[in-house]
Amino acid sequence: MTKNEKFIRQTQAAEQRHLDEVITKIGRAQTKARQSIDQAKNDTQSLNRQFNEEVHLSYGSDTTNLETALSIRQQQQMLQERENSWQQSARQLNTLKRLAKTPYFARLDFHEHGEPRRETIYIGLGSFSDEHDHFLIYDWRAPISSIYYDGKLGQVSYQTPDGEQTVNVLLKRQFLIKGGAIESMFDTTETIGDQMLLEVLGEKSSTQMKSIVTTIQQEQNKIIRNVAADLLFVQGAAGSGKTSAILQRVAFLLYRYRGKLTASQVIMFSPNQLFNDYIENVLPELGEQNMVQMTYAQFIGRRLPKMTITDPAANFEVAQTTTAKAISRVKTDLRFFKAVGIYARHLEKQDMRFKDLKFRGKPYFSKEKMAEIYYSFNENYHLANRMDATQERLIQLLNNKVEPEIRKNWVAKAVENLSDEQLQSLYAKADQEFASSDAEFKYLARKIVTKELQTVNRGIRRFRFINSRAQYLHFLQQVPYLIDLASFGVTKEDWNQEVAQVQADFRDKRLRLDDVSPYLYLFDLITGKQVDRNIKFVFIDEIQDYTPFQAAYLQASFPKARFTMLGDLNQAIFTHATSSSLLSQVQKLFDPEKTEVVQLTRSYRSTKPITEYTRALLRNGQKIDTFDRAGDLPNIAIRADEAALHELLLRTLQENDQRQLTTAIIAKTKQESQDLAQFLKTAGYHATLIRSENQRLAAGTIIVPAYLAKGLEFDAVVMWNASATRYHDEDERQLVYTIASRAMHRLTILAQDELSPLLSAVPATLYTVE
Numbered sequence: 095m096t097k098n099e100k101f102i103r104q105t106q107a108a109e110q111r112h113l114d115e116v117i118t119k120i121g122r123a124q125t126k127a128r129q130s131i132d133q134a135k136n137d138t139q140s141l142n143r144q145f146n147e148e149v150h151l152s153y154g155s156d157t158t159n160l161e162t163a164l165s166i167r168q169q170q171q172m173l174q175e176r177e178n179s180w181q182q183s184a185r186q187l188n189t190l191k192r193l194a195k196t197p198y199f200a201r202l203d204f205h206e207h208g209e210p211r212r213e214t215i216y217i218g219l220g221s222f223s224d225e226h227d228h229f230l231i232y233d234w235r236a237p238i239s240s241i242y243y244d245g246k247l248g249q250v251s252y253q254t255p256d257g258e259q260t261v262n263v264l265l266k267r268q269f270l271i272k273g274g275a276i277e278s279m280f281d282t283t284e285t286i287g288d289q290m291l292l293e294v295l296g297e298k299s300s301t302q303m304k305s306i307v308t309t310i311q312q313e314q315n316k317i318i319r320n321v322a323a324d325l326l327f328v329q330g331a332a333g334s335g336k337t338s339a340i341l342q343r344v345a346f347l348l349y350r351y352r353g354k355l356t357a358s359q360v361i362m363f364s365p366n367q368l369f370n371d372y373i374e375n376v377l378p379e380l381g382e383q384n385m386v387q388m389t390y391a392q393f394i395g396r397r398l399p400k401m402t403i404t405d406p407a408a409n410f411e412v413a414q415t416t417t418a419k420a421i422s423r424v425k426t427d428l429r430f431f432k433a434v435g436i437y438a439r440h441l442e443k444q445d446m447r448f449k450d451l452k453f454r455g456k457p458y459f460s461k462e463k464m465a466e467i468y469y470s471f472n473e474n475y476h477l478a479n480r481m482d483a484t485q486e487r488l489i490q491l492l493n494n495k496v497e498p499e500i501r502k503n504w505v506a507k508a509v510e511n512l513s514d515e516q517l518q519s520l521y522a523k524a525d526q527e528f529a530s531s532d533a534e535f536k537y538l539a540r541k542i543v544t545k546e547l548q549t550v551n552r553g554i555r556r557f558r559f560i561n562s563r564a565q566y567l568h569f570l571q572q573v574p575y576l577i578d579l580a581s582f583g584v585t586k587e588d589w590n591q592e593v594a595q596v597q598a599d600f601r602d603k604r605l606r607l608d609d610v611s612p613y614l615y616l617f618d619l620i621t622g623k624q625v626d627r628n629i630k631f632v633f634i635d636e637i638q639d640y641t642p643f644q645a646a647y648l649q650a651s652f653p654k655a656r657f658t659m660l661g662d663l664n665q666a667i668f669t670h671a672t673s674s675s676l677l678s679q680v681q682k683l684f685d686p687e688k689t690e691v692v693q694l695t696r697s698y699r700s701t702k703p704i705t706e707y708t709r710a711l712l713r714n715g716q717k718i719d720t721f722d723r724a725g726d727l728p729n730i731a732i733r734a735d736e737a738a739l740h741e742l743l744l745r746t747l748q749e750n751d752q753r754q755l756t757t758a759i760i761a762k763t764k765q766e767s768q769d770l771a772q773f774l775k776t777a778g779y780h781a782t783l784i785r786s787e788n789q790r791l792a793a794g795t796i797i798v799p800a801y802l803a804k805g806l807e808f809d810a811v812v813m814w815n816a817s818a819t820r821y822h823d824e825d826e827r828q829l830v831y832t833i834a835s836r837a838m839h840r841l842t843i844l845a846q847d848e849l850s851p852l853l854s855a856v857p858a859t860l861y862t863v864e
C-alpha cells in the first residue's frame with residue numbers, strides 16, 4: 095500500500111466514525127421526537143376531555159357565560175399550541191427519518207475572516223443539531239451551503255440575508271453514503287466534481303424524476319437561489335437541468351421564506367399532466383409539499399366550462415394554411431395584447447355590449463337600461479370601478495323591486511299552490527304562527543319573491559348581463575384600426591373572414607385556442623375580477639410553447655408574483671414561428687432592471703454522441719455543450735417497406751431489454767402510435783401506449799406521440815418513421831430535435847423509403863447506418 099492510499103484509508107475511516115456518531119445522534123433525536131409527539135397527543139386528548147367537562151358544567155347560569163366563552167377561547171388556544179408543537183415534532187421526525195438514511199453528502203472546511211479556527215460543516219437534505227444546539231448537519235439551502243455549489247477552493251463569497259460574506263474555503267469533500275456506510279468519497283478542488291456527476295448520470299431512467307441536490311451545478315445554483323429578479327428567464331438546452339433546477343428552486347424558496355410563503359402560493363405551469371406525474375415526487379423527497387401544478391389549458395378551460403376549446407394546430411393532425419398561420423401570429427402577438435387593453439379603456443366611453451337580465455322569461459333589466467347605468471358615472475370611474483358601481487346600482491334596483499313584485503298576480507297564485515311540504519320549508523320554524531292571514535300571505539309572498547329573484551341577483555353578481563361574445567366580436571372588428579395587419583401579412587378581407595368564423599364558432603359554442611386568452615383577458619379587464627394577488631411565485635416550464643400573448647396574460651393574472659420562465663427555444667414545437675422573438679417580447683413586460691436571463695448550455699441528459707447528434711439537427715440553434723459521457727453513436731436504419739421496419743423495431747426493443755434500457759418509441763401522431771401498439775400486441779411484445787396526458791407513465795417500454803413526450807426522458811428512444819413523408823417542413827425541425835433529445839443512453843432512428851431532409855444534413859461521422 096502506498097503512503098497516499100494509506101492516508102486515504104485513514105481519512106475514510108475517520109469520516110466513517112464521524113458518520114456513525116451522527117447517525118447515533120439522529121437515532122436518539124428520533125426517539126425524542128416520537129416521545130414528544132405522543133406527549134402532545136396525550137395532552138391534547140386530556141385537554142379536550144377537561145374542556146368538555148368544564149364547558150358542560152358552566153352552561154347552567156347566565157353569569158358564567160362570558161367566563162365560558164373566555165375559557166373556550168383559552169382552551170382553544172392551548173389546543174392549537176399543542177397541535178403546533180405536535181406538528182412541529184412530526185415535521186422534525188420526518189426530516190430525521192430522511193436524514194437517518196443519508197445524513198449528508200458533502201463536507202466543507204473553511205476559514206472565516208477574523209475567526210481563530212478553521213470550521214468544518216456537513217451538508218445534507220435538512221438541518222440537524224444536537225442537544226447543545228451544535229449544528230451537525232446544515233440544510234443544503236442554508237446560505238453557507240451555497241459555497242459548496244458555487245465556488246472552488248480559496249476565497250468564495252456567498253449571499254446571506256444580511257449581505258455578502260467571504261470565506262476562505264480549504265476543503266470540499268463529497269460522499270456517496272448508502273445504508274449508513276460511506277461507499278465512496280472524493281475531495282475536489284472544482285465546483286462539483288465531474289466524477290460524482292458521472293456516477294449519478296450513469297444511472298438508469300425511471301418513471302419519476304429525481305432530485306439533483308447533491309450535484310447541483312454552479313450555473314443551476316444561480317437559478318435556484320435567485321431572489322432578486324421579477325423575471326428570471328432561463329434558456330437551456332435540452333437536458334440541461336431546467337426542470338430539475340426549478341424544482342430545487344421551489345424547495346429553496348419555501349425554505350428561504352419559511353413562515354411567509356406556503357406551497358399553495360407557488361404555481362407551476364407545466365406542459366401536460368403526464369409531466370406533472372413525472373415530477374411529483376421530487377419536492378416530497380426534499381421534505382417539501384408540492385406547489386400548485388396546472389397546464390395552461392386547465393387554467394383557461396376552468397373558466398369556460400360550457401365551451402369547447404379547439405386547437406387546429408395541435409397534435410399535428412392537420413396542416414394549417416399560410417393565412418391561418420399569419421392570423422394566428424396576429425392573435426398571439428404582444429401588440430394584440432396591448433390592443434385589447436386600449437379597446438377596453440375605450441369602453442369607458444362607449445360601445446359596451448350588454449344582455450337583458452331576464453326574470454320569468456321576460457327582460458327584467460333591459461340592456462338599454464344597463465348601458466344607461468354604466469355610462470351614468472363620471473369619467474373618474476375606470477373599468478373595474480365602473481362595473482362595481484353598475485353592479486351595486488343594479489342590486490339596489492333589484493331590492494327596490496321586491497315590494498312591487500309581491501303584489502303581482504303570479505305571486506298570489508304561487509302562494510295558493512304551495513304544498514304542505516313547501517310551506518313548511520318556507521316557515522322559519524315548524525307550524526309558524528301569524529297575527530293574521532294577511533300577515534302570513536305577505537310573509538310567504540316575500541319569501542317566494544326573494545327566492546325567485548335570487549337568479550337575477552346571481553346574474554348580476556356573476557356578470558351575466560355582459561354580452562362577452564358580442565363584445566369580443568366587436569373588438570375583433572376594431573382590430574384593423576388598432577393594429578397594422580399588413581405587417582403580419584394579413585389583408586382586411588382575410589381578417590373579416592376570420593371574424594365571421596369566430597362568430598360561427600360562438601354559435602356552436604366553440605372557441606379556438608388563439609382566441610381564448612384574449613377573450614378572457616378582455617372580460618377580466620371589464621370586470622376587474624379574476625386576478626389572483628395571493629400567488630407569490632409563478633413558474634412556467636417549456637415557455638417556448640407559450641405565445642407572447644399567453645405569457646402576458648399570465649403576468650396580468652398574477653400581478654403580485656415573481657416569474658421564473660424556463661424553456662428551450664430550440665424545442666418550440668407548438669408555436670414555432672414566434673418563439674425566436676418570444677424572449678424579447680416577454681422581456682418587454684417586466685422592468686429591465688429586475689430581469690435576469692440565464693443560459694444553461696451544458697446538456698446532462700444524454701451521452702456525448704447523442705448530444706452531438708441532436709445538436710447537429712439544429713440550424714442557428716442556441717448553444718449546446720456536451721457532457722463527457724461515453725455511449726454508442728445513434729443508429730439510423732432505412733427500409734423500403736413497413737414490415738422490414740417492424741422487424742427492426744422488434745429487434746431493437748429486444749436488444750434494449752437485454753441491456754436493461756427502458757425504451758420509448760416516439761411517433762409523430764396519436765394515430766401512428768396506436769398502429770404501432772396494435773402491431774406490437776400482435777407480435778406478442780408488451781408495451782404501454784400513452785394515449786392521453788391523463789394517463790400514468792408505466793414502467794417498461796412505452797409508445798408515445800411526440801407532443802406528449804415533452805420534458806420526459808428515457809434510457810433509449812426509438813424515433814419511429816423519421817421519413818421524408820412524415821417530417822418535411824422546416825418548422826418541424828424543433829419537433830425532430832425534441833424527440834431525439836429525449837434519449838439518455840441510446841437513440842435509434844427508423845425511416846421508411848427515404849430519411850427526412852431535416853435529418854439528412856447531419857455529418858455522417860455522428861451516426862451509424864444499418
Ligand SMILES: Nc1ncnc2c1ncn2[C@@H]1O[C@H](COP(=O)(O)OP(=O)(O)OP(=O)(O)O)[C@@H](O)[C@H]1O
Nearest residue numbers: 306309310311332333334335336337338698699805
Ligand atoms: N446537476 C445535475 N446533477 C445530476 N443530474 C442532473 C443535473 N442537472 C440535470 N441533471 C439530469 O439531467 C437530466 C435532464 O434534466 P431536466 O429534465 O431537468 O432538463 P431540462 O432542461 O428540463 O430538459 P428538456 O428541456 O429537454 O425537457 C435529468 O435526468 C436530470 O436528473
